[in-house]
Amino acid sequence: MRPNDRKYTETHEWVKNEGETMLIGITDFAVSELSNGNEGDLVYCDLPESGRILEAGQTFGEIESVKAVSDLNCPVAGEVLDINPTIEDHLEVLSKDPWGQGWLIRIKPTLKSLDHLMSAEEYEKFISQPH
Amino acid sequence: MKDTPLREVHERLGAKMVEFGGWYMPVQYGPILEEVQCVRTKAGLFDLSHMGRVNVKGPDTLRYLERICTNHVGKIPLGSIRYSLFCRADGNPIDDLLVYRGSDEVYLVVNASNTAVDLAWMREHAQGFDVVIDDLSDAQAMIALQGQVSTQVMQPLCEGIDLSKLGYYKFGFGTFCGLRNTRISRTGYTGEQGFEVYVPAKEGARCWNALAQAGAPQGVKPIGLGARDTLRLEAGMPLYGHEIDATHNPIEAGLSFGVSFAPEKGDWIGRTPLEALSKAPKRQLVGIKTDGPRVPRQGYKLFQGAREIGYVVSGSVSPTLSTNIGTCYVPVGVGTSGESCELDIKGKRQPASFCALPFFSRTRK
Numbered sequence: 123m124r125p126n127d128r129k130y131t132e133t134h135e136w137v138k139n140e141g142e143t144m145l146i147g148i149t150d151f152a153v154s155e156l157s158n159g160n161e162g163d164l165v166y167c168d169l170p171e172s173g174r175i176l177e178a179g180q181t182f183g184e185i186e187s188v189k190a191v192s193d194l195n196c197p198v199a200g201e202v203l204d205i206n207p208t209i210e211d212h213l214e215v216l217s218k219d220p221w222g223q224g225w226l227i228r229i230k231p232t233l234k235s236l237d238h239l240m241s242a243e244e245y246e247k248f249i250s251q252p253h
Numbered sequence: 254m255k256d257t258p259l260r261e262v263h264e265r266l267g268a269k270m271v272e273f274g275g276w277y278m279p280v281q282y283g284p285i286l287e288e289v290q291c292v293r294t295k296a297g298l299f300d301l302s303h304m305g306r307v308n309v310k311g312p313d314t315l316r317y318l319e320r321i322c323t324n325h326v327g328k329i330p331l332g333s334i335r336y337s338l339f340c341r342a343d344g345n346p347i348d349d350l351l352v353y354r355g356s357d358e359v360y361l362v363v364n365a366s367n368t369a370v371d372l373a374w375m376r377e378h379a380q381g382f383d384v385v386i387d388d389l390s391d392a393q394a395m396i397a398l399q400g401q402v403s404t405q406v407m408q409p410l411c412e413g414i415d416l417s418k419l420g421y422y423k424f425g426f427g428t429f430c431g432l433r434n435t436r437i438s439r440t441g442y443t444g445e446q447g448f449e450v451y452v453p454a455k456e457g458a459r460c461w462n463a464l465a466q467a468g469a470p471q472g473v474k475p476i477g478l479g480a481r482d483t484l485r486l487e488a489g490m491p492l493y494g495h496e497i498d499a500t501h502n503p504i505e506a507g508l509s510f511g512v513s514f515a516p517e518k519g520d521w522i523g524r525t526p527l528e529a530l531s532k533a534p535k536r537q538l539v540g541i542k543t544d545g546p547r548v549p550r551q552g553y554k555l556f557q558g559a560r561e562i563g564y565v566v567s568g569s570v571s572p573t574l575s576t577n578i579g580t581c582y583v584p585v586g587v588g589t590s591g592e593s594c595e596l597d598i599k600g601k602r603q604p605a606s607f608c609a610l611p612f613f614s615r616t617r618k
Contacts, residue, residue, distance in 0.1 A: 162286060
């Protein structure tokens with residue numbers, strides 16, 4: 123079971139409400155699809171500058187593996203407060219701990235509602251279906 | 254989506270399977286970069302049963318193939334293989350292929366994704382020629398063993414053919430895994446010494462397992478299409494849909510060795526525009542290496558300062574060169590080895606520099 127303290131998107135991001143701010147990352151499923159379980163297959167993660175204003179659904183960065191590049195999409199509107207400084211040189215944290223150490227950005231959301239996103243249970247149902 | 258005769262073998266090996274050119278194929282069994290290194294240092298086993306295999310025979314075989322192929326088929330020695338292309342009247346390729354010159358037949362190996370188009374085009378242009386075109390693609394499995402230990406792994410499974418005497422781009426027939434009269438060629442798409450073998454579809458799994466078992470002590474592993482793409486790019490080999498396609502001709506792709514303007518070949522489809530291009534090419538295919546983590550990808554634009562100078566057609570992480578590599582089209586006169594350029598990746602610039610092709614050559618190393 124994936125953490126139920128956060129919500130999920132169909133593009134495999136998670137967002138966790140931490141009071142005034144929200145943390146955004148990608149799921150273990152996304153990491154596994156990109157790297158096929160080999161952390162060395164991840165080569166680059168492009169993250170935004172602090173201060174950037176994002177719309178809900180807007181692409182805020184890219185993650186690149188040996189064979190593919192995927193967009194990172196922001197589930198909620200807000201301002202980027204911080205990016206995870208560890209990611210650039212230690213992409214392996216995405217494989218090791220996508221829920222904690224592998225967070226990507228911290229935002230100050232415009233609206234705090236996450237009702238439009240999936241619960242952990244709904245997300246698991248979503249990824250178990252063929253796409 | 255079609256399955257090769259080896260689908261169950263791949264699934265048992267835990268391969269990640271993807272759709273490729275209408276086929277359900279293994280993209281990787283483990284880390285792609287480790288698969289590349291396995292082929293470069295030992296050897297790897299590839300299921301290539303998706304490739305199209307077409308046999309042409311009949312009294313007009315050579316005359317017919319001279320008409321539809323870019324290379325001089327009549328000049329290929331018996332038992333030898335040459336690279337060629339099929340081109341449209343405008344000189345742009347329909348596909349590229351290997352031509353195996355036999356004594357009473359010519360055997361062609363074409364790309365999986367183009368096989369149906371190739372066959373339709375071949376049949377259309379066969380009118381007026383006394384030839385028989387047989388599509389053997391579904392009847393045969395095709396397996397490659399590529400890498401330095403390939404001869405020693407494969408020879409014990411063969412009788413009546415000495416693989417150490419089979420020259421580069423030559424083929425022969427021998428008994429392989431007990432199957433008599435099996436076609437074996439010293440060809441490949443990796444830049445390594447290796448072989449490709451053609452067996453009846455129902456024998457595919459048994460032959461694969463025999464090669465895997467014989468190779469296991471030498472470190473031979475199954476290799477997916479992901480690593481295959483990196484291996485071919487490192488070795489400077491073109492891929493249809495990237496270096497060549499309906500808008501990228503063989504002359505500018507640097508494939509003139511597969512195109513013959515010899516008078517005795519006669520007129521062939523695409524000859525006139527390609528001969529004109531060979532005297533005045535406008536662009537050329539060059540290599541780049543990046544100075545940074547981003548990987549060149551097909552479609553990325555190439556700049557020198559504010560000036561857009563070209564675009565990427567293939568790219569990959571290269572474990573052999575320990576950098577990221579790509580092939581790009583630039584105007585003739587641009588892209589001297591060592592010259593700097595920049596890749597544009599969604600508005601961000603990645604420094605790179607031009608380099609000679611191929612990126613990797615076993616013989617030139």
